[in-house]
């Protein structure tokens with residue numbers, strides 16, 4: 001039986017999307033929109049542009065892939081002090097959702113082995129508060145299904161303090177409440193529903209999360225000792241434990257160029273030597289010039305560095321990779337590391353069970369010694385799900401994800417108020 005339906009036309013209903021720009025939709029959009037910047041490389045229906053009330057504008061294009069689902073492209077960040085958008089990413093998307101069950105009876109690659117993308121869910125108006133729900137034409141849906149799904153939410157949200165500082169005058173407090181652009185969609189896989197959420201903060205940070213909700217798998221209430229948790233009355237209904245290993249695939253294009261460097265930093269702490277008052281800490285940089293399977297560790301971090309772009313202090317622009325909490329699953333070769341840096345290859349799209357044959361079916365095989373001049377970052381964040389009584393019903397969303405944070409993209413805090421704009425470097429107090 002064939003469920004695939006090829007669709008030559010990918011154009012959306014322009015009428016339905018004419019009000020596509022999210023500016024003006026949310027509580028953070030109180031200020032007038034700035035003059036349009038250089039045209040994005042997509043038509044209006046596929047553009048997302050949001051100026052947040054602090055003055056920061058995020059711009060990107062979206063499209064919908066028949067396996068990866070939501071794909072964001074040509075993502076740029078323009079804080080209020082910058083004359084032009086600063087490109088951050090060529091492309092950002094999920095790279096796989098790998099779900100092995102603890103009893104060894106089942107293992108899924110949800111993006112490439114299940115109709116993840118085809119099961120995009122219609123959003124109720126109430127689940128995109130203050131925002132805009134766009135219609136997505138879903139490729140390869142069952143012929144009986146409507147391919148037009150109200151499935152993409154763009155909205156804004158407050159995140160609490162962006163900063164706070166007591167001024168010299170008694171009554172002066174510098175404080176700002178941070179605002180974020182949120183972009184999300186929900187895909188159903190079996191009994192689960194996955195919320196794929198992208199959060200673009202007005203301070204330049206991007207946080208990507210997947211939230212699993214829906215319902216525990218109905219077929220898996222028969223776990224043995226040590227492989228599940230009883231969630232019915234008494235010692236009954238042992239829900240089988242399992243892992244959700246989520247991969248993201250980020251193709252950086254800092255300052256509009258795909259030629260980016262990668263650096264790893266490690267710090268070593270040494271006990272006080274004789275005569276020293278305190279332990280000392282030394283941080284060292286290692287340039288990552290070849291493909292690498294990397295592991296998170298205390299005092300270790302990475303950044304992707306622009307080869308050309310500099311901020312107004314003359315420092316190379318970069319984005320730091322900020323891993324989230326993860327339970328690394330050692331069961332498969334491709335889940336053994338937290339992070340993979342691979343040289344860009346348009347065949348290498350999914351961290352496991354990749355449809356194309358690119359010298360191996362999984363990301364670990366693609367780390368094979370190539371020089372790293374156009375790095376693609378694969379982040380693997382694992383969550384070991386041992387069910388609890390509270391998982392019924394519906395199952396509360398459990399989130400996993402990570403962030404990328406600007407490091408020297410701007411010469412100062414992009415949200416610095418004008419009165420403090422002179423306090424850059426080792427400034428002298430005035431007055």
Ligand SMILES: [Cu+2]
Pocket residue numbers: 212242244385
């Ligand atoms: Cu789960």
